[in-house]
Each structure stands twice: as structure tokens, then as C-alpha cells.
Amino acid sequence: MLKETILLALREIRRNILRSSLTILGIVIGVAAVITMVTLGRGATMKITSDIGKLGTNLLQVRPGQHRHGPGGTQSTGAMFKVEDADAIAREISGLAAVAPMASKTSQVIYGNENWVTSVIGSTRAYLQVRNWQLESGRLFTDGELRGGKDVCIIGATVRKELFGGQNPMGNTIRLQKLSCQVIGLLESKGESSFGTDQDDFVLIPLRTLQRRIAGNIDVTRIYVSAEDGVSTKKVEQDIERLMRERRRIAMGKEDDFYVRDMQELVSTMTGTTRALTGLLGAVAAVSLLVGGIGIMNIMLVSVTERTREIGIRLAIGALEQDVLMQFLVEAVVLSSFGGLIGIILGVAAAAIGAHVLAVPFVFDPGIVAIAFLFSAAVGVIFGYFPARQAGQLDPIEALRHE
Amino acid sequence: MMKETLSTQNSEHSLIELQGVTKDYGTGSAAMQALRGIDLHIGQSEFVAVMGPSGSGKSTCMNILGCLDTPSKGAYLFEGVDVGKLSRDQRALLRRHYLGFVFQGFNILNRTSALENVELPLVYRGIPVHERRESALRALEAVGLKGWETHTPGELSGGQQQRVAIARAIVTDPKVLLADEPTGNLDSARSREVMEMLGTFNREYGLTIVLVTHDADMAAYAKRIIRFLDGIIDTEEENGKIL
Numbered sequence: 001m002l003k004e005t006i007l008l009a010l011r012e013i014r015r016n017i018l019r020s021s022l023t024i025l026g027i028v029i030g031v032a033a034v035i036t037m038v039t040l041g042r043g044a045t046m047k048i049t050s051d052i053g054k055l056g057t058n059l060l061q062v063r064p065g066q067h068r069h070g071p072g073g074t075q076s077t078g079a080m081f082k083v084e085d086a087d088a089i090a091r092e093i094s095g096l097a098a099v100a101p102m103a104s105k106t107s108q109v110i111y112g113n114e115n116w117v118t119s120v121i122g123s124t125r126a127y128l129q130v131r132n133w134q135l136e137s138g139r140l141f142t143d144g145e146l147r148g149g150k151d152v153c154i155i156g157a158t159v160r161k162e163l164f165g166g167q168n169p170m171g172n173t174i175r176l177q178k179l180s181c182q183v184i185g186l187l188e189s190k191g192e193s194s195f196g197t198d199q200d201d202f203v204l205i206p207l208r209t210l211q212r213r214i215a216g217n218i219d220v221t222r223i224y225v226s227a228e229d230g231v232s233t234k235k236v237e238q239d240i241e242r243l244m245r246e247r248r249r250i251a252m253g254k255e256d257d258f259y260v261r262d263m264q265e266l267v268s269t270m271t272g273t274t275r276a277l278t279g280l281l282g283a284v285a286a287v288s289l290l291v292g293g294i295g296i297m298n299i300m301l302v303s304v305t306e307r308t309r310e311i312g313i314r315l316a317i318g319a320l321e322q323d324v325l326m327q328f329l330v331e332a333v334v335l336s337s338f339g340g341l342i343g344i345i346l347g348v349a350a351a352a353i354g355a356h357v358l359a360v361p362f363v364f365d366p367g368i369v370a371i372a373f374l375f376s377a378a379v380g381v382i383f384g385y386f387p388a389r390q391a392g393q394l395d396p397i398e399a400l401r402h403e
Numbered sequence: 404m405m406k407e408t409l410s411t412q413n414s415e416h417s418l419i420e421l422q423g424v425t426k427d428y429g430t431g432s433a434a435m436q437a438l439r440g441i442d443l444h445i446g447q448s449e450f451v452a453v454m455g456p457s458g459s460g461k462s463t464c465m466n467i468l469g470c471l472d473t474p475s476k477g478a479y480l481f482e483g484v485d486v487g488k489l490s491r492d493q494r495a496l497l498r499r500h501y502l503g504f505v506f507q508g509f510n511i512l513n514r515t516s517a518l519e520n521v522e523l524p525l526v527y528r529g530i531p532v533h534e535r536r537e538s539a540l541r542a543l544e545a546v547g548l549k550g551w552e553t554h555t556p557g558e559l560s561g562g563q564q565q566r567v568a569i570a571r572a573i574v575t576d577p578k579v580l581l582a583d584e585p586t587g588n589l590d591s592a593r594s595r596e597v598m599e600m601l602g603t604f605n606r607e608y609g610l611t612i613v614l615v616t617h618d619a620d621m622a623a624y625a626k627r628i629i630r631f632l633d634g635i636i637d638t639e640e641e642n643g644k645i646l
Contacts, residue, residue: 004526015514313510316471317524317571318499320492397471400510 002330009331012303013338023299024339026292027379031343031372032350033285038368039351041278043360048271050361051193058097058227059130059263062089062240066259078257079248080219083207088247089223093239095231100126101220103210109159109203110175116162119202120176122210128154128187130226138170138185141206149208154185157200174203179213181205192359233262289375292339293383300332300387311391312399325392332384333377340376344369418578418611419445419468423477425634426463437463439634440477445579448609450602452622455631461615462583464631468613469502469581470494482578499527503572507584509564511556511571517543518552521570528575542574543567546600562593569597573604579611580604586621598624 013020062085064078086101102123109116121127125140138154145152153174160169169183190199211218227236237260244258304311311324348364355362426438438460445451455461466472467479470486471494479486481501486494503524504510511520521542525535543552546566556564565585572580582601586594602624604610614625622628630637638645 001526001529309510310512313512314523314527315495316469316498316504316510318495318502318527320495320527322492323527397466400506400508 002326005327005330006334008327009334012331013335016303019299020335020338023295024292024335024342026288026295027336027339027376028292028343028346030285030287030289030292031340031376032347033288034282034372034375035344035347035368036350036354037278037281037285039348039363039365040354040358040360041274041281042363042365043351043355044274044358045271045278046363047360048267048274051267058229058231058233060225060227060233060237060240061261061263062223062225062244062258063261064221064258066255066257080217080221081223081258082218083220085244085247086220086223088243089225089240092243093225093236095228095236097226097228098126098129098224099226100124100130100224101207101222102127102224103207103215103219103221104202105210105214107176107214109163111163111169111172114163114165116159118156118159120210120214121202121204122207122214123204124207127204127224130224133190134188136186136188138183140185146206146208149206149212151179151181151209151213152184152205153181154187154204155183156187156202156204157189158198159201159203160186176203176205177214179205179209181209196359233264237262289379293336293379296332296336296380297383297387300328300384301390303331304328304387304391307391308394308399308402311394312396312402315394315396316400321392323392324394325388328388328391329381329384332388333380336380336384337373337377340373343376344372347372417444417480418447418449418482419443419613420480420483421464421467421474421477422480424464424467424474424479425476426460426467426472427475437634438467438474441634441636443629443636445611445613447578448605448611449627450605450612450614450625452614452616452625452628453631454616454619454622454628455637458633459631460634461631465581465583465613465615468579469504470497499524500575501578503575503577503580505565505568505572505580505582505585507587509556509561509568509588511564511567513556516553516555517548517559517567517570520556520567521574524571524575538574539570542570545573545604546570560593561589562596565589565593565597566600569600573610577610579613582612582614584615584617586616586618591620594618594621 062081064080066078081101083101086099090096090099100123102121104119104121106117107120109118109120124146127133128135128140135154136157140154141152144150153176155163155169155174163169163174164172169186171182173180173182187200187204193199207220225236225240227233240260241256245256248257250256314324314327348369352362421441421443424438424441425436428435428437441460441464453461453464463472467474467486470481470489473479473487473494481497484497486497489497498504512523518536518539521539522535525538530538540552543549546569548563548566548570551559551563556567559567565588569585580601585601586597589597598621601612601614605612612625614621616622627639627641629639
């Protein structure tokens with residue numbers, strides 16, 4: 001009997017194919033939006049989470065200046081650090097895996113006829129450790145090269161591609177302003193960060209080399225600190241703050257002229273934002289599902305009025321109230337389920353395209369698809385019930401007289 | 404379930420028995436009494452015509468006989484079962500199992516083939532597909548529509564549509580066929596065809612028929628004629644003799 005009712009509903013829907021299509025449009029859009037939003041949101045969250053790994057876990061940054069949120073962002077008013085500050089952190093704070101002082105400068109790099117503008121980072125071997133970089137080939141700086149400020153460099157994948165193309169850069173000399181330096185290592189590619197910047201676009205040289213030969217000072221603009229596994233970054237942050245206040249002689253009650261930023265915190269803030277945004281968009285999508293449901297109710301009411309005579313005939317020849325109710329309810333559910341199905345297909349397709357465009361992983365979640373489908377079917381039941389009940393409760397005599 | 408409780412196949416009872424049936428519509432000053440005390444017995448295999456001018460109460464009586472409506476007072480006993488005491492769904496089941504309807508306006512489903520129209524009451528009876536297809540084909544053959552099974556009402560003449568309706572009414576093998584002005588929308592030739600068909604079903608299969616009509620020529624096919632006037636039975640005649 002249910003099979004027959006479904007076949008009957010399908011026939012009725014086919015008879016009014018244009019109207020049926022327009023009716024389910026709301027559901028289609030609602031479901032497609034929910035699926036797209038949730039899938040992309042999951043993808044973005046996953047990307048950010050995986051970026052934590054690439055960024056280096058348990059990573060803290062110490063920067064001069066005051067950290068301000070909101071427009072204007074960071075203001076660097078504090079004095080720059082010196083290498084000794086990094087040494088002091090490494091020496092006096094326990095539970096650290098590595099400390100990497102760094103300074104950087106944007107510069108043109110030249111090899112043969114090729115040139116490229118990139119950022120030149122001066123740091124130590126620890127830099128690769130804290131930022132979780134791996135060498136693809138070549139070697140790290142030696143102690144001698146670091147101490148002596150020798151002209152050697154390790155280049156990122158983008159710089160390599162721009163300057164050398166398919167050639168092997170190892171042992172070749174590139175020019176950074178007045179400095180000619182030999183390529184001793186190649187970094188593995190990390191690709192784009194979740195902020196959309198190219199992480200592979202830099203040249204790493206010994207800190208002292210940068211200070212002496214390019215920047216012309218002895219400043220350290222940033223200190224990366226990575227805590228050992230199992231050590232609370234919060235505690236390390238507090239220790240660094242205390243130590244730096246002491247070293248920079250900041251009086252009690254005065255504000256820090258430097259700040260420590262916990263990357264873990266940043267990431268959790270970002271995933272939190274993504275989640276909130278996903279939730280918000282999901283809610284908007286849910287509203288459109290509701291609107292779609294009202295559309296179905298509207299059309300079912302029209303349909304009941306149009307088919308009053310048919311209902312009268314059915315009741316006269318022995319249909320029970322529930323038979324007629326079921327007929328219309330099934331029609332509403334079939335309609336809304338169809339909408340859900342089409343919405344799922346469109347939503348998954350849109351999410352796949354969106355994931356590609358936004359360069360986030362496409363995370364297909366059968367759970368959300370199932371929920372979306374059940375939800376759309378439920379919309380049919382909820383919004384189809386009232387018109388269906390009306391149909392079932394018609395007086396057969398009145399209904400048969402209806403023109 | 405329903406069928407058992409309803410089928411009190413008992414020779415003591417008439418098939419149809421109306422006892423002092425009245426029907427009131429509206430309240431207060433708008434109140435109006437469509438039936439003012441009807442007593443009527445209709446036995447198995449009878450062919451009864453109900454006549455009377457508009458507003459005489461014959462349609463109201465038909466609705467009550469068809470279990471589409473219930474009496475305000477009095478009792479309608481269908482095989483001894485008091486229909487007035489049945490619920491809406493129980494009356495629907497009674498219609499489903501024992502009654503067949505033919506209406507003036509045909510009342511068959513548009514855009515639905517003749518065959519499917521005839522199958523419809525069997526669908527509600529829960530008869531399996533192949534079985535009901537067979538029954539429907541037989542019923543269509545009985546009304547002379549063999550070869551027209553796949554045609555929709557739009558492709559059929561009025562006479563043919565009414566024959567589809569008759570096929571739908573007899574396909575369930577009902578105890579009573581209720582025909583409300585079945586020839587009202589047909590020309591005289593088609594009307595005679597329909598009446599002859601009903602006469603045949605009555606004679607050959609013992610089908611009980613209650614016919615409402617304006618037309619004395621049509622009523623003449625019945626064995627018994629009941630005339631309504633102002634909500635009561637005015638006269639009754641049987642085989643041309645006034646009782």
C-alpha cells in the first residue's frame with residue numbers, strides 16, 4: 001500500500017512538474033547551502049589544524065613592541081632584541097626544545113638573468129627546528145658559518161623555482177644585494193599557509209651574515225621558542241615574560257614593551273572563528289530550509305483545494321481519513337526528499353569546487369549528508385501534515401459537489 | 404475486522420431499513436428539515452427508483468443510504484447494523500466493502516486511465532495488483548468497454564465515462580449500487596443504454612440498485628418507485644401498481 005502511495009505521489013508530482021520543481025527549490029537551496037557550508041567549514045578547520053603541525057607545535061614568538069588587537073594591529077615601539085636575549089631565554093628557562101633568534105629583510109635575489117623579490121631570513125639552525133622545516137637536500141649551517149657570518153644560504157622551494165627552474169641550485173652562488181652567497185641546502189615545500197601566503201618564499205642565511213652584510217645592525221626582530229612536548233606553553237610564556245621584563249628593566253606596573261604570542265592559541269582562535277562562522281552560515285541555511293518547508297505547505301494546500309473532488313471520490317468509494325492523509329503526506333515527503341536529494345548533490349558538488357578554489361581539503365562527511373536528507377524528509381512530514389489532515393477531514397458530500 | 408462485525412448476514416433484517424429517519428440542517432431561523440420521518444425497507448436484489456422534485460429530500464436520503472451522512476433522528480439499519488452509531492471511518496469501511504456509487508457527474512478521476520479508475524476501490528481494499536487488474540478488466544468488459552482500458556476520461560464520451568463509473572461501482576461486487584441521477588448528463592440514447600445495463604445487472608446478478616432520477620422513463624426500469632415530496636414519502640408503486 002505504501003509503495004502504491006509513493007507511486008501515486010510520484011505521478012502527481014510528474015503531472016505538475018514545473019510547480020513541483022519550483023516548490024522544492026527552497027529545500028534544494030537550503031540543503032545545498034547546509035552541505036556546502038558545513039563541508040567547507042570542516043575543510044577549513046582541518047587545514048588550520050594540519051597547519052599547526054607545519055607551523056611547529058608548542059611554538060611561541062617573542063616580539064618587541066606592544067601587541068594590540070583590532071585596527072592598527074601590532075605596534076612596534078619597544079627596542080629590538082639582541083642575540084643575548086635569545087641566549088638568556090635558552091639558558092634560563094627550562095622545558096625548551098629550541099630557541100631561534102631571527103631578523104629578516106625583503107630583498108631582491110639574483111641568479112644569472114633571473115631575479116626575484118623575497119624575504120631573507122637570518123637565523124640559526126634552530127629556526128628549521130622550531131618552524132618544523134625539513135631539508136630536501138644539502139646541509140645545515142655549521143657552527144663556524146654561523147659564528148663567522150659566512151655567505152651561505154638555504155633556499156625555499158619557491159625561490160628555487162623562480163631562480164633555477166629545473167636546474168640544480170646546489171653549490172651555485174646567488175646574489176642578495178651586495179652579498180654573494182652559496183646555496184648549501186634546499187627546503188622541502190610546505191605550500192600555502194591558511195592565511196594564503198606562500199610559506200616557501202624565503203632565503204635563510206646565518207643571522208650574523210644578515211646583520212652584518214644586509215641589515216647593517218645587530219638587531220633580532222623576533223625570537224622563536226619551542227617548548228618541549230608536554231610542557232605547558234602558558235608556563236613558558238610567563239617565564240619568558242618575567243625574564244624579558246627583567247632584562248629590559250621594565251618597572252613594576254609598567255606595560256611590557258614586547259609580547260609573547262602562543263601559536264597554539266592563535267590557531268585555536270582561528271578554528272574557533274571558522275567554527276562560529278560555519279555555525280552562523282549553517283543557521284542561515286537552516287532558515288532557508290524552513291522557508292522551503294513553508295513553500296511546500298503552501299503548494300500542498302493549493303493542491304488539496306484543486307483536488308477536492310478527487311478527494312471526495314476517494315472518500316466516497318471507501319478511503320479512510322488516514323488513507324487520504326497518507327496520500328498527501330507521502331506526496332509532501334516525496335517532494336521534500338527529492339529536494340533534499342538534489343540539494344545534497346548540488347551541495348557536495350559546490351563544496352568540492354569551493355574546496356578546490358579555497359585550497360582547503362574536501363572533507364566528505366556521510367553523516368552530514370544523512371542528516372540533511374532526514375531533515376528535508378522531516379520538513380515534508382511537518383509541513384505536509386497540516387494540508388494532508390485537511391484533505392483527510394473533508395466531508396465527502398461537500399467535496400463531491402466541489403467544482 | 405470491520406467486515407466481520409458488519410456482516411450480520413441475518414434473514415430477519417432487510418438489507419436496508421430506514422426507521423423514522425429525519426435530517427435537519429442549520430439552526431435557529433435558518434433551520435430546515437430535509438427529511439421528516441422516512442420509513443423504508445429495501446430488500447436483497449430489489450431495483451428501486453426514488454423520484455421527486457428538487458428539494459423533496461431524495462438526495463439527502465441517498466446520502467444517508469450511501470453512509471455519507473447520518474440521520475438526525477431515527478435509525479438507518481444496514482443489514483441490521485445501525486449506521487448512525489458508526490464512526491466516520493467505520494462508515495467508510497462499510498462503503499468500501501458493501502456499497503457502489505454512480506453519480507450524475509460521473510466522478511471518475513481525470514488524467515487516470517479507465518482501468519485505473521475501476522481498480523481504485525480495490526486498491527483501498529488492499530487487493531494485490533494482478534488480481535485487481537483482472538477484476539477491473541472483467542468489470543470493464545461487463546460494461547462494454549473492452550479495448551478502452553487505457554483511455555483517460557478526456558478521451559471518452561459521456562456515456563463511456565458513466566460506464567467506467569458503473570464498472571468502478573460493480574467491480575467490488577457490492578451489496579447495493581446507489582445511482583444518483585446517473586443519466587442526468589446523458590442524451591436519451593445513452594441514458595437508455597445505461598439503464599438497460601443496470602437492469603441487466605439487477606436481473607442477472609441480483610444486484611440491489613437504488614436509483615434517484617427525475618425522469619419517469621428512467622424510473623420505469625425499476626420494479627418499485629418511491630416518490631418523495633417535502634421530506635416524506637408521498638407514494639410508492641410496485642410494478643406499475645400504486646401501493
